[in-house]
Amino acid sequence: MNVTIKEIKNLNTLLKWRGEVVENVFGVTATPELMDANRRYYSEHINNGTHIAFEAVAEDSPAGCGAICLTEELPSPDNPSGRCAYLMNIYVRDRYRNRGIGHSIVRRLVETARELGCDKIYLETTDGAKSLYKSIGFKELPGIMKYADVHNSES
DSSP states (O other), X not given: OOEEEEEEOOXXXXXXXXXXXXXXXXXXXXXXHHHHHHHHHHHHHHHHTSEEEEEEEETTEXXXXXXXXXXXXXXXXXXXXXXXXXXXXXXXXXXXXXXXXXXXXXXXXXXXXXXXXXXXXXXXXXXGGHHHHHHHTOOOOTTOOOOOOTTOTXX
């Protein structure tokens, strides 16, 4: 299958994909408040280059998406540049799954992050997508923790 991966800068396209990802990955409909927060995020971060989004097109139709959130941390032995790429919003529509599109999206994200000098590239995943990421070279990391605020039941 011929797949084209192209950068997305159009705010409406970004928000459409984000709403679809929230619904299909998180299992909830995005509230107007969440979408407004996403609109503000995209407006700032697409313009300053700290968020780069891509869309996969197959059979002349949008098939999936993925993005990179660029940050910087204190350089360390495992990240000498201090540049980090958090891969996010990776999603392929049901009818296009298991056809290599997810693989194409993630490869493009990794290539772009490397071109931008990122020594640390990471993501969060579902159990169902682990094999995809492992096939590209991602490894599970022990010792990662996430703060769960006892006052916030959604953490």
